Amino acid sequence: MRPTPQVADWLLDSDPSIRWQVLRDLLDAPEPQWSIERDRVATEGWGARLLSHQDPDGQWARGAFFPADLTRELYEAEGQPWTATAWSLAQLREFGLPPDSEPARRTVELVGANARWDHDGQPYWEGEVEECINGRTVADGAYFGVDVSPIVERILGERMADGGWNCERERGSTRSSFDSTINVLEGLLEYESAGHGTPATRLARESGEEYLLRRGLFRRLTTGEPADADYLAAHYPTRWRYDVLRALDHFRAASRLTGTPPDDRLSDAIDLLRARQSDDDTWPLDGTPRGRVWFSIEETGRPSRWITLRAARVLRWWDEKS
Structure with a gap:
């Protein structure tokens, strides 16, 4: 689906991090046009902030x-904070900060030289022990041009018998x-x-996707009921949390990269996404993770440009198959 002219104008009347993706994914603008908007992420709006x-x-x-100043009392009062390096890098990746920009190159070098994981002081770009953290570190490193192949090898060895991963494996x-x-x-x-895929990484990715597909992206295998009510809601930022829209956007991106068609087992999740669309053709933000942030992006319960962008591009991809 393409957005209506009113929704397109509303999406474009926003931050560069949203505008460039709307131009590329929904309006089919040529690369010179959307790349200009993407370059602005480093100097304007949320990215610059x-x-x-x-x-x-x-x-x-x-x-x-x-954060270095986090105390147990603050954690219990406010929840997990989202202001440290890992969350900020992931947010910049989602904003689309160009990897070849000066701020990105400088950040990669300095983080590599100075950041150490809380777990045991491991150098940042070598990862730590938890699958969730290492998965995001691989995403950030690959996006920003870091060699994260040792972390990838570790992740491949931690895949579980049912095809996916669990950061509680060590426990x-x-x-x-x-x-x-x-x-x-x-x-x-x-x-x-980023061009570093191997037969082993593709096999692992496909097995993890199969884990989700067998469950229709949100159901328990045993009962068919939703595994968690929060999975049916749309959140941004998602941080480490799962929801159906996040999974659908992953399958869209994987399909675009590999040229494979959408899997029919996504249909129930697609129906859920359509049902959440408002009468004005936007989607609301259902929630954001509790905890300290540098600044708020959007207001819960209101029409969300982030959710609308992601939902509309998923449905456009899905509808192209018929």
Whole structure:
């Protein structure tokens, strides 16, 4: 589906991080046109604002996963904060900060030199031990031009028997989770998109996708009921959390990269997405993760440009198959 002229104008009357993706994914603008908007992410709007909070050593909040000043009392009162380096890098990737821009190149170098994971002081671009964290680190590293192949090899060895991943594996979990799996899948797809895919990474990605497809993206295998009510809602930013729209957008991106058609087992998830569309042809923001942020992006319960962009491009891709 293409957005109506009114919705297209509304989407374009926004931040560069949204405008360039609307031009590319919904309006079929030529690359010279949308790349101009993408370049503005470094100097205008949310991208520039997030970069302005960067520490001199390239980190954010002086920490890799958690801010350096985080206390247990603050965590219990506010929830997990989203201001540290890992979350800021992932947000810049989603905004579309050009990897060859000066701020991106500088950030990659400084983070590599100065950031260490909270777990055991591991160098940032070597990853740590948790699959969710390493999946996102692969996505960020591959996007920004870092060699993250050692992390990828680790992830491949941590795939579970049912095809996906679970960051609780080291604590005894024997089954994959929706949340961990989508984080790893996005990392493997970004790695593949950067031209580093191998038969082993593609096989792992496809097995993780099959884990989700067998469940219709949101159902329990045992009962067919939704595994979690939150999976049916649309969130932004998603951070580490899973939802149906996030998964659908992954399958769209994978299909575009590989040239494979949409899988019919996505149809129930597509129906859910259509049902959430408002009468004005937009989609609302159902929620954002609790916790400290550098700044708010959109208001919960209101029409969301981020959700509308992602939903519209998913439906456009899906409808092209018929």
